Amino acid sequence: MSDPMMTSRRSFLGKSLAVLASGAALAACGKKEAPGPKALSCNDTTGLPPADLQMRTTLGYVDASVQPGKQCGGCQLYKAAPADGQCGACTIVKGPINPAGYCNSWMAKTT
Numbered sequence: 001m002s003d004p005m006m007t008s009r010r011s012f013l014g015k016s017l018a019v020l021a022s023g024a025a026l027a028a029c030g031k032k033e034a035p036g037p038k039a040l041s042c043n044d045t046t047g048l049p050p051a052d053l054q055m056r057t058t059l060g061y062v063d064a065s066v067q068p069g070k071q072c073g074g075c076q077l078y079k080a081a082p083a084d085g086q087c088g089a090c091t092i093v094k095g096p097i098n099p100a101g102y103c104n105s106w107m108a109k110t111t
């Protein structure tokens with residue numbers, strides 16, 4: 001006669017081992033998750049004169065806005081990049097500008 005509790009435990013252990021084995025097999029085959037899109041970085045200020053660097057700092061430019069609904073791409077002073085995935089420019093903050101960035105002079109774009 002078989003013990004129903006023992007059968008249930010064996011069944012559970014068997015299924016658990018199967019799940020673990022399949023996970024180990026996937027890990028062993030070397031497949032990795034596909035990398036997401038690379039975040040655009042517009043922080044290279046190489047060659048920018050000290051006065052322009054100071055203005056960038058004074059206005060609090062950041063490469064990624066933390067202000068909801070306020071990003072350089074939606075700012076009146078933003079000059080769009082020539083192509084998607086590239087840094088744009090700004091009328092008052094010199095150097096590369098991330099469309100997802102922000103500074104304290106943000107002004108809503110008027111169409």
Ligand code: SF4
Pocket residue numbers: 061071072073075076077078079089090091092093097101102103104105106107
């Ligand atoms: S003024 Fe500030 S928020 Fe507007 S585009 Fe220039 S850096 Fe971005």
